Amino acid sequence: MKNKIFLLFLFAVQTAFSSNITENQKLATICKVWGFLKYYHPNVADGSNNWDEQLFTILPLVEKAQSQEEFSLVLENWINNLGEVKEIAPITKQKNVEYFDKNFNLSWVTNSKVFSKSLSKKLKFIEKNRYQGKQYYVQYDLDNGNILQFNNEVKYADFKLTDKNLCILTLFRYWNYVEYFFPYKYQMDQKWDITLEKMIPLFTAAKNEDDFYDAMRRLTVKLNDSHVVFYRYSTPGSNKILNYFPAKCKIIDEKIVVTEIRADSLAEAQNIKIGTVITKVNNKTIKEIIAENRGLIPASNVAVYLDRLTESALSGYSDNVQLEFLQNGKYITKTINWYNEHDSHRNEYKKGAKIKKEKFKVLDNNIGYVDMEILQAKNVPDMIETLQSTKAIIFDIRNHPKDTNYAIAEFLNPEPKEFVKFIDPDLSFPGRYIWRNGIETCGRINPNYYKGKVILLVNEKSISHSEYSAMCLKTAPNATIIGSQTAGADGANACFQSNGFQTWFTCYGVFYPDKKETQRIGIVPDIEVKPTIKGIQEGKDEVLDRALQFINKGK
Known part of the structure; x- marks a missing residue:
């Protein structure tokens, strides 16, 4: 009787492991494995293999696999053919390095519903003995204007949307860029794994350009990142005019x-x-x-x-x-x-249309006003001289400032103030982030700092450097933020460019000194004010009016 029970149990286990695996499951898994090997395998991350061709070679074999067991065996043989991964000394944590791990999760490599034990073991071995040299496919350089760049990707001049392999490649590239190098993956409304599973059918079913670009656009939206812009190039010969x-x-x-x-x-x-x-x-x-x-x-x-x-x-x-x-x-x-x-x-x-706007001026009741969109660093000394005797200064940041925040902060603060902390991707352990050393400061020792009220106006137009400027100027001793929720996308952009389109996303994390998030939340106003239909029809700037009321009445 015991032998019969054991045989039934063994049969059930074998049947479960040999159960069919869907095309969607196979493609989602191969996307993860392909991306993992791209940045982790020593013989791939160094550029030794033509990694696109490897994908095109493995896809037909994956398609033929009917069971989880066959699928796992295809992947294991593929990895074996990439060459030996040598065991290296344990990679120790660097001294004085603080990791940010909210994005980091490689637990999928041990998914017994997809992988055999031997394949999971092989993937874990690659993780422990991962590539430690200069990444061939990605570069992160704070001194470079682009900061995060995806290098050495093959450009296909004859890219055709009828080529299923190239459509899948585009999806896989982008998904893995975000998987390993988007600092706010953990804040998405929908888990990135689930997004992959749901987007694959849209890409594989695309029949024309509109279908493909619609799928790509929908994929980028899932980042919940205001830095994301999807720009589709005009098709040569197209008569479509927006x-x-x-x-x-x-x-x-x-x-x-x-x-x-x-x-x-x-x-x-x-x-x-x-x-x-x-x-x-x-x-x-x-x-x-x-x-x-x-x-x-x-x-x-x-x-x-x-x-x-x-x-x-x-x-x-x-x-x-x-x-x-x-x-x-x-x-x-x-x-x-x-x-x-x-x-x-x-x-x-119109020629000169924006020149008519004043960079700064003195309003009634000795209140200064600064338009941060047109004020330049060279104008700051004149602005200080003109407004230093005012009882308050309103800095309008409902726009995109021109790198004036540090110069202004020296005028507003009596001493250096901490205002922001960053996280950067760790290219030696892709997917993991590191807190940048120290906390960014603004201001200087200045006994003659500005003593009046400082008002910062913000709204949904305040994005990226606008939010950074607001964080910086909020350090002033008597500063108040008035307006509404900002864009919630601070930091620099990374660009992903492919045939027919380009798109961007935030590439490093920006936090307050206490590590409180700014992404999605934005800069929270001390006094919330939103325009009304009535106010617009009456020609009012209700946010500015509320600032003037606060200055004059203290509430």
Whole structure:
């Protein structure tokens, strides 16, 4: 009886291990193994193998594997053919190095549902005896303007979207870039492993350019990173021209509100003015548009998503659009013309249009105002001389500053102040991050520092260096942040370029000195203020007005 039970148990185990494995499971697993070997295997990470060709060779063999056992054997034979991995002395932790491991997880190499014990053992051995030289396929250099670069990738001049191998290669490359070199992987809404499993069918089923680029765009959105931009190149000979609405807009209370006119004559001809309220686009409510575009627009948080959605919703390849307006309590539907970029953005193309804005000025009640978008480092001494006797200075950072934060911080602070801490990828152990030594400081010993109130204005337009500047200037003794949630994407960008498109993502981590995150959260205002439809229609800057109220009344 005992022998029968044992034989039944043995049969059940063998049957379970020999069960079928789906194409999706096989591709997801080969993506992980291919990426792992690319950065870990000594005979791959040094560039000794043509790694794309290795993928193209292994894919047909993987496709033929019908069971987990066969699949595991294919991978093991493949790894064996890459050459010997020599056992090295245990890699010891460097002194005074503090690791950041929230992204780091190689537990998948021991997944018994996919790998045999011998294959898992081989993968773990490669991890322990991983490549320690200069990585062939990736470079990280803080002194280089690009910082994180993906090197030596083959460019395919004859790339065809009908070539399934090249589509899979593009997915695998990008997925592994993010897997090992995106510092905020742990903050994604959806686990990156699950994203891979869900995206594979979109890539393998792509029948044309639009399908492929749509899949790629949807993949980048899953990073939940406001630094992500997906730019598709124009196809040679294409007659498609993207047309735009002649105004900038903002979504408030599930309505689109015009905030700035980009082409005066075009807007006037169609009765478009600041404060115009749009409630439907091509018969879709703004609420419906918000819901159906979440998978197409990259953003760290809802504030940025809504900001980017406005231009997406009011642009297209047609010549016109049907809009529903709310005017004087009544809903009116009209067909509105769209225009090419040059015509629709005519105000922005006018010669000298931005020169008219003042870099800094003194407002009523002896209050200074600085437009951080146009203030340059060379202007800071004049700005200090003009504003040093004011009772408060408002630094408007609802834009992209021009590297003036350190110079301004020396004026605002009595002594050096810590304001930011970073993490960098560890190329000797891909996927793991290291806290950069020390904490970045700003300011200097300055007995004559500015004694008045310091107000920083921020909103969803405050991204990357804007957020960094806000963190820096917030160190001032009497500083207050007023506005709304920022973009939640600080730090530098890495670029991924492939046939027909390019995209970016954040490449190192930015935290407060206490290691509190800034990614996705952004710079949290001390006083939250958001524009209202009524305020826009009345021509008010409600965020600036709230700052003036705070300065004058102290609350």
